[in-house]
Amino acid sequence: MIDLFNYQRRKSTEIHIGAIDMGGENPIRIQSMTTTDTNDTEACVEQAERIIKAGGELVRLTTQGTKEAENLKNINASLRAKGYLTPLVADVHFNPKVADVAARYAEKVRVNPGNYVDPARKFIKLEYTDEEYALELQKIEDRFVPFLNICKENHTAIRIGVNHGSLSDRIRNRYGDTPEGIVESCMEFLRICKQQDFKDVVISIKSSNTVVMVRSVRLLVDTMEKEDMHYPLHLGVTEAGEGEDGRIKSAVGIGALLADGIGDTIRVSLSEEPEAEVPVARHLVDYIGRKAGQTMIPGEAAPYFDWLHPVRRKTHAVDIIGGEQVPVVIASRSADKEQKCAVVVSNADTRPDYLYTGQALPQELQKQQKYIIDFDAYAHLASEGNIENLKGRVFPIFPYNATPFISQVQADAKFLVLPFGAPSEEYIACLKAHPEVVVVCMSNHQNRLGEQRALVHELSVNGLTNPVVFCQMYRHSEKEKSDFQLEAAADMGALMIDGLTDGIWLMNDGDIPAETVDETAFGILQAARLRTSKTEYISCPGCGRTLYDLRETIAKIREATKGMKGLKIGIMGCIVNGPGEMADADYGYVGAGPNRVSLYRKQVCIERNIPQEVAVEHLLALIKNDRK
Secondary structure: OOOOOOOOOOOOOOEEEOOEEEOOOOOOEEEEEOOOOOOOHHHHHHHHHHHHHHOOOEEEEEOOOHHHHHHHHHHHHHHHHOOOOOOEEEEEOOOHHHHHHHOOOOOEEEEOOOOOOOOOOOOOOOOOOHHHHHHHHHHHHHHHHHHHHHHHHHOOEEEEEEEHHHOOHHHHHHHOOOHHHHHHHHHHHHHHHHHOOOOOEEEEEEOOOHHHHHHHHHHHHHHHHHOOOOOOEEEOOOOOOOHHHHHHHHHHHHHHHHOOOOOOEEOOOOOOOHHHHHHHHHHHHHHHHOOOOOOOOOOOOOOOOOOOOOOOOOOOOEOOEOOOOOOEEEEEOOOOOOOOOOOOOOOHHHOOOEEEOOOOOOOOOOOOOEEEEEHHHHHHHHHOOOOHHHOOOEEEEEOHHHHHHHHHOOOOOEEEEEEOOOOHHHHHHHHHHOOOEEEEEEOOOOOHHHHHHHHHHHHHHOOOOOOEEEEEEEOOOHHHHHHHHHHHHHHHHHHHHOOOOOEEEEEEOOOOOHHHHHHHHHHHHHHOOOOOOOOEEEEOOOOOOOOOOHHHHHHHHHHHHOOOOOOEEEEEOOOOOHHHHOOOOOEEEEEEEOOEEEEEEOOEEEEEEEEHHHHHHHHHHHHHHHHO
């Protein structure tokens, strides 16, 4: 069972993939996937080399047909001739015969349970009797066992790779579009592997929705444990996108699981060059790995908390924080010589809800902006009669050793900075007497997640429903902006998925612009589906199946729709995950053939096989017409 408060890696079985081992005591492996045509040996070898030189330990290639699968032999031979032993992974969809061929030439083969034997989903309603359902399972076994035998003969490992976007109609009709259905799709194949004593198996469950991805993997870990299975796990947020958004979204989902010790290999899927994914994955693994060997945290889990089915912690509202309200963003600002404290934002939706300005307020308060100042500065303003006209706009913050002063200061909302381990008798009594207090949870522990979880659970154990804002502190220069964003997103991942987050306050001691810190906070909340502040792009990284210029198209769509707040737009290279992964997207742009595109509203195809040159214009027309 997962220890909520103390980091330790999940115990998994060791498997063999060509020249490397995975799981067990082995390090977490980093991988990426080529975007080249698998029939083009030279291009694939060149791109694989770039991935390997960047630090990739496995290289995956799409094998949509037998021809591509057979060419893996040439690609493999070329890489070995250059002295590279990095295992190759064949990515197979829709055609199990391709998997049979690929197993002879790749060190690992990924198969997708959603389309390995089940037909391509049509999102139709089908009713199965228990007998009919059992017959379908027998079809899977009859087809899957011969493949496993080929893998045994060739010492080929496999990945059972479930994608939320490609669940079969059979699974969706029996279990719904749920984590339970996602897990069962995987377990059907794993039970056959166990029955056949096939051990070189790694599993992945991916989704573009970080909440679905994390909850499904947690449920899979629990389900496997109950059935005495301990296979290693591959982590990834599929269709994460590109740039800062893609990195933040990946770090929220992957970080939430890594922080709980789950994961034996990861891939960060970005709509960029594949080698760009590797340093992002490496930083995530190294950062979370620092939790190892931590000082023990004596946390006690709240009785209401269910790690497998988390719900938002029950809190009462204080000002605009807690209750049913979306999580807030607090930001720090220092006043300049003229006591001005500007908030520069390009988007009003990423304006912090509260600004902390230390010992003094700026001379000019911005309209609709709330402020937090140190409690003694607040008391001084009150003593001079200067606080009455600022009610509802300015609030005091107390360090935990100033808890006795809380009752002496009058304010509609107050903030109390609390670390886990502060004298609980004192602060528990204070919070019970002062429901107007918002807890600001900070930690300097090696495992800050463990301590921050422990404090919130301690509040709940004692019946306290005060809202909690998590304050995360970093020290990065502007050139380390990506590291800052990855670390902040990873630290907040599990806290948000657990339902503990009423607000986020990011601090950075460095020259990263304050506006970037603000945007990162809002981006993290959006990545966890807690608060929407801008358009979300669910875009795949592309692969050899992509038959149009994916990155150019993404840039064009982003530019044309960047002002459309709240929209989710899926941009997919092909139909493997297209309509399914866009389940909660408003619109989809999906590759249908060479330079041809189909447009979707939700999961319904609106226009088919549009020439790529006009497809973006057709998408914009569809959106604008709907918005009328």
